[in-house]
Amino acid sequence: MDDKARKHGGTAALRRWTIDFSMLAGIGLLMGFLGPFDSDGAPVVGRYVYWMICIVGGGLIGIAADEVLRRRITIPWWRVATVSVLMTPPVTLLVLVTQHLTVDQPITWRAYGWLLWQVWPIMLAVMAVRALVWRRARIVVETRTVIAPPLPEAEVAFRRRLSAKRREARLIAIEAHDHYLKVHTEVGAELITARFADALNELARAHGWRVHRSWWVAADAVEAVQWRRGVGEMRLAGGLTVPVSRTYGPVLKEAGWF
Structure with missing residues (x-):
């Protein structure tokens, strides 16, 4: 590892520990302010010191345990539950010693056993808050690919079906209904009487894909593709949104959209 990579890794680790410490300090100050478990009767300074030490x-004990288990338990909330149980005995000892020194x-x-059931829910809550802080946002894949212009003759047969106003317009998508098609172009949509299968045959050489049982889209009209939980969605020019079924997902993957 070179010096630059080592420095970057050290900076990231320092940032992570700083955020963790700030989070714990914030919870400690909150507990000092609330004064739970009859600690509100203690002197103000002593109460805050006590909770800052405990939290x-x-x-920090819990974070160390979490780092050890990170590779073994990959499901975050299972790891939170496991860590909260494992950290409770040593944290309880810390709390007991802190109480001995402060009050x-x-x-x-007996005091140790009684404290176990108070410490565990607090540590569970602390580690759950930390898990929420470091929770990764859901990743949505959104890409763009460069599409060559369609061959002039590729769409000729299908365009003959359109009115003169839209015959030369940019083709965006075709939406199949019962006995007709809704053709979306850059100058608006038009209803024509035709079978979807015939339209697909006439557009076989055009740059576009069938992405759903009732949708065909022009490749150069695609602006973004999102795929989540096995269901896709495509955003086209003009603000049109089109569903992408699981059946036709591989076609778009092969085209470079996923």
Whole structure:
């Protein structure tokens, strides 16, 4: 690894730890302000110090455990639950020692066992908040590909079906209905009487794809393609949105849209 890559990795790690520490400190200040578990009766400064130690110190223990388990448990919320359970015993010991040092609470097994059930839900909440902070946004693939202009003769047969106004217009898409087609062009849409199968045959050499059982689109009219959970959506020139079925998804993948 060169110096530049090493420096970048160190900067990213420092940024991550800074965000984690800031998050924990914020939760610690909130707990100090709320004063749960009868801590509101303690002196203000002592209450804030106590909660900052417990939340920041306990959170750092949980983060260390989370980093160890990251590669073994890839599902984030399963890892949150597992880490919260594993971190509770050492964090409980930290809380018990902190209570002993701040309010002279005796360290006993009974106190330790009683604290376990208070510490676990708090640590679960802390790690859940951290998981939300670092949750990755859903990735939507949106790409653009360069399409060569269609051959002049490729659309001639089909264009003869259109009115004079739209015969020379840019073809955007064809939408099939029961016994007619809705032809979308850059100067508006037009209804014609024709079978979808005949239109596909006449446009076989044109630059375009059938993307749904009732849709054909011109390749140079495609502006963006989105694919999520096995269902696609295509945005065309003029603001037209067209569905992409799972059946015809591979056609677009082969064309370079996915």
